[in-house]
Amino acid sequence: MEFKLDQAVGILSRTPGTLNHLLRDLPDSWTTRNEGPGTWSAFDVLGHLIHGEETDWIPRARIILKHGQSRPFDRFDREAMFEKSKGRSIPDLLDVFESLRENNLKALAEMDLTADKLALRGTHPSLGVVTLEQLMATWAVHDLSHIAQITRVMCRQYDKEVGPWKAFFPILGRE
């Protein structure tokens, strides 16, 4: 569907509240379990979203606006949260994410991204040439994909508990 900045912001502005509703005060058994070795729990995903707010989306938009294609983005460490989130709690991470997102949406508004600006190009360290519009669309998709991931990971904690109903839920199947 055609990209419109206000529609992307519609997603971005809702994600902290959605995750807050989904995760705050849930028993840890839902939020700290993953899908097996090398996979992420809801707790891990929250830390990953926070690291994105700090180092990915708005910093990259600034690089495009300031340097265009001449200065590639810094690489994004998608597993930084394994260290950074240590000792934190889900409510703490939700608060941090909400606050960072709020500030980043203010920064985004201040950029006043017209169609001309959205067409500007930057250089991704492994993907090559990308546009500012694609960066913004990816930010929204990244949010949605991680809500999908969190709910899938939670689903799978009841993989056996649903008994014969497992046959009706492709999302449970990993064997």
Add this chain to the structure above:
Amino acid sequence: MEFKLDQAVGILSRTPGTLNHLLRDLPDSWTTRNEGPGTWSAFDVLGHLIHGEETDWIPRARIILKHGQSRPFDRFDREAMFEKSKGRSIPDLLDVFESLRENNLKALAEMDLTADKLALRGTHPSLGVVTLEQLMATWAVHDLSHIAQITRVMCRQYDKEVGPWKAFFPILGRE
């Protein structure tokens, strides 16, 4: 993870608020598009969740408590919403779902489902013997799987808009 009724209720009680945060007042372009012929939009999924509240979870629990295995559940029409939701809006469906869920959680509390009751068996029209505990676990999984579905469907509306980043999002790939 071992089934505990209060943990399942933790999921069930949060879903209306989560969907409300995610979907209320979003532009229709996010909520009415699906993934192609034969697939569901967020609007369709909401209607499906409503039909479940009306005809599936609590009605089936009552059948188990009253008749055990002797009376099979009525079949659940998973596509009933295509007719039932006609002419309704997302905010309307969110309100209906919230209210039905609230009443159903009250009904659930009144059932006072002890371990003995949760072990009771019923007859699913196609899956055969199931327990009340499995029905309750499936109710929670059903919620989570449909939040995962809604966010996946929304993601895919930006399938092309993310440009080269598509390579990083397996959730976008359907070709």
